[in-house]
Each structure stands twice: as structure tokens, then as C-alpha cells.
Amino acid sequence: LAARPMANVPASIQSSVLAVLREVREAGVGKITRTTLFKLVYLLDCLHAETHQGQIASGAGWYFHSFGPFAVDLADGIDVLAGRGMVQSASGEFGDKEFSLYWLGEYPLGPALSEIGLSGGAASRFSTMVRKYSKDLSKLLDHVYFDTLPMKGATPGKRIDFSALAEQATFQAHRHAHVTGQAKHFRLMELSDRLTKKFSAGV
Numbered sequence: 001l002a003a004r005p006m007a008n009v010p011a012s013i014q015s016s017v018l019a020v021l022r023e024v025r026e027a028g029v030g031k032i033t034r035t036t037l038f039k040l041v042y043l044l045d046c047l048h049a050e051t052h053q054g055q056i057a058s059g060a061g062w063y064f065h066s067f068g069p070f071a072v073d074l075a076d077g078i079d080v081l082a083g084r085g086m087v088q089s090a091s092g093e094f095g096d097k098e099f100s101l102y103w104l105g106e107y108p109l110g111p112a113l114s115e116i117g118l119s120g121g122a123a124s125r126f127s128t129m130v131r132k133y134s135k136d137l138s139k140l141l142d143h144v145y146f147d148t149l150p151m152k153g154a155t156p157g158k159r160i161d162f163s164a165l166a167e168q169a170t171f172q173a174h175r176h177a178h179v180t181g182q183a184k185h186f187r188l189m190e191l192s193d194r195l196t197k198k199f200s201a202g203v
Helices: 013-026 034-050 072-083 119-131 137-147 162-203
Strands: 064-066 068-070 088-094 097-103
Touching: 013 034, 013 072, 013 097, 013 119, 034 068, 034 097, 034 119, 034 137, 034 162, 068 072, 068 137, 119 137, 137 162
Parallel strands: none
Antiparallel strands: 064 068, 088 097
């Protein structure tokens, strides 16, 4: 099927696709399939939603397609970016199936993950995902379908809701900071008490 004409790619979709492909290149992965690119943009959106009140980086209209998360505007955007040469692409056949590969050339460089709103921790997690899943589609699909919160509550044919990620991140951050902060506080008090006693004994 021919791609529907799309005069302008939304800036959020363009920056997200380029940021993913930049991370893929920096990880030394090389070319990735169209399916892998789609799922990595989805994972990028999940991480972004955790710290942006459920708002995703790409702004794509994700819905639960028969094979998981899919967005028509993202598909069109990728085709336009490839057609303009901003994203490098190649097509081929394997058996009776056609496939497309995507990668980033020398220009444009693509934005860094921090430039599209990912925190240092989230960017590190995404880099790990890229290295872990880019060349293992089976593991990538399993992670997307079974390990991401938006897919757990998704209904086939309906839009995917990322808002639950904001609530999960808030709960985890609060719980983690409380336990760790308290433990450190008591540890410092203990060390201070021991130093005081040693100093008193020496005097």
C-alpha cells in the first residue's frame, strides 16, 4: 500500500524518530526493521510519560492494533522522513515477506534523548533497551506486549492510554525516596554517635 500524502511531519514525531535512530546508531546496532523502530518509539513514549503526567514524546495516536501498539500518523511520518532523506531506508524480501530497514545517516544528527524530555535515568533505561532488544525482535515484542503498563490495560482497536504511567512513577519515586532517605538518615546518625563516643573516649 502506498503511503498517504503527509505534507508536514509533526515536529514531535520527527524528533522522536530521529532521537531513537540516533540512540540506535550510538549503540552500534546499525540498521533496524520498521517493526523495531515502531516499538522503540513506543517505549520512548512510555518513559517520557512517566515524568510528564502521562504525556508522550511523539504525540502519535497510538492504538491497539492486531499486533500491538500502532500509530497511523507515526507510520506516515516515517515514510515522509525516509522519502526526504532525513532517515535512510532500504527494502528487501525474505522468503515471501517484504521488509524495510531504517538507520540514520551523517545528517541530520538527531536530537539527544534529553532534548526531547527524558531524564538522565530514563535515558539510561532507554539506552539499555536499545542494546538489549534492537536485534532480538521476539524479546522486544514480548517486553512491549507483556511488560509495559499501557498495553496491560489496552483494548484491541482502542486508543492506548499512557496516563497510568504517571501514577506509577509518582508512587515508585515516593516509596523509593522515603525508604532510602530514612535508611541513610539513621545510618548517618549512627556514625555520628560512634564518632562522638570515640572522640570523648580519646579526650
